[in-house]
Amino acid sequence: MYETILYEVLEGIGRITLNRPEKFNAFTEQMHREIIEALKRADRDPEVRCIVLTGAGKAFNAGQDLGDVQGTEIDFGEFLRKRYNPMITQMQKTEKPIIAAVNGVAAGAGMSLALACDIRLASEKASFVNVFVNIGLIPDSGGCYFLPRVVGIGKALELAITGDKVSAEEAYRIGLVSQVYPAETFESDVMEYARKLAKLPTKGIGLIKRAMYKGLHMSLEETLEYEAFTQAIAGSTEDHKEGVAAFFEKRQPVFKGK
Structure with missing residues (x-):
């Protein structure tokens, strides 16, 4: 195509x-x-x-x-x-x-x-x-x-x-x-x-990109607030839950990009 x-x-x-x-x-x-x-x-x-x-x-x-x-x-x-x-x-x-x-x-x-x-x-x-x-x-x-x-x-x-x-x-x-x-x-x-x-947490990477590029144009206070906003999103992903579970189970995480 x-x-x-x-x-x-x-x-x-x-x-x-x-x-x-x-x-x-x-x-x-x-x-x-x-x-x-x-x-x-x-x-x-x-x-x-x-x-x-x-x-x-x-x-x-x-x-x-x-x-x-x-x-x-x-x-x-x-x-x-x-x-x-x-x-x-x-x-x-x-x-x-x-x-x-x-x-x-x-x-x-x-x-x-x-x-x-x-x-x-x-x-x-x-x-x-x-x-x-x-x-x-x-x-x-x-x-x-x-x-x-x-x-x-x-x-x-x-x-x-x-x-x-x-x-x-x-x-x-x-x-x-x-x-x-x-x-x-x-x-x-x-x-x-x-x-x-x-193999990494894709949603988290997307949020990293978003926050870092926005942070180039914001003050420290604005960046801190935007980090809090995006961290709340990241914390609700399946990959975050998998990462925490893998840490406590002492194994490599298997991220799905969700």
């Missing part, structure tokens, strides 16, 4: 693969629509407890496919509001952990896409580059929001202003990615990591 992405569910993992390898998985309008639909589909599916977003071929995502907009006069503001912003917003709304499995270059909006994921895992062949400055633009698709929060304002400004390429090793050093894996075992290493997340 998709033309620009692949979608499959395996072992509780919803895997979304950007599938335009001949174009380094660059964005088109159709790809934006399909990513949003796949995210919504995974979020609705109780069998999906973790989402992996990756790219086919040698690249993760090279940003906007300029051929898709060639010959048109672009209102950049409306272009972002229509195509990119809904995709990034949907990622934040999705209350399941999203892993960016960065298999190759993540450039421009492709880097922003990786930043919008909750966790970033990188192949040793991965790289990140904020190419916007090379054509006189600013990082978009959440790039100005996520990058300083992930690596700090000083490093974020440096990467955005210079447009320098960041290797996987450097990305790990500055906290841009959580893990770097050998290229030959990257896919299996990512799936092993995702399987661990898929």
Whole structure:
């Protein structure tokens, strides 16, 4: 049912693969629509407890496919509001952990896409580059929001202003990615990591995402109150009851994501 992405569910993992390898998985309008639909589909599916977003071929995502907009006069503001912003917003709304499995270059909006994921895992062949400055633009698709929060304002400004390429090793050093894996075992290493997340209390993770992202914009007092609100929800889940029972019974909990 998709033309620009692949979608499959395996072992509780919803895997979304950007599938335009001949174009380094660059964005088109159709790809934006399909990513949003796949995210919504995974979020609705109780069998999906973790989402992996990756790219086919040698690249993760090279940003906007300029051929898709060639010959048109672009209102950049409306272009972002229509195509990119809904995709990034949907990622934040999705209350399941999203892993960016960065298999190759993540450039421009492709880097922003990786930043919008909750966790970033990188192949040793991965790289990140904020190419916007090379054509006189600013990082978009959440790039100005996520990058300083992930690596700090000083490093974020440096990467955005210079447009320098960041290797996987450097990305790990500055906290841009959580893990770097050998290229030959990257896919299996990512799936092993995702399987661990898929066995955790999914509802609780969704509430963690919600509270932490909201907490970025709230005072301490507001955050404390929101923690109390979300903790009341978490405390009513089946997974919480299972976790407590497993603690007293001295066994590993078996969470069901409910």
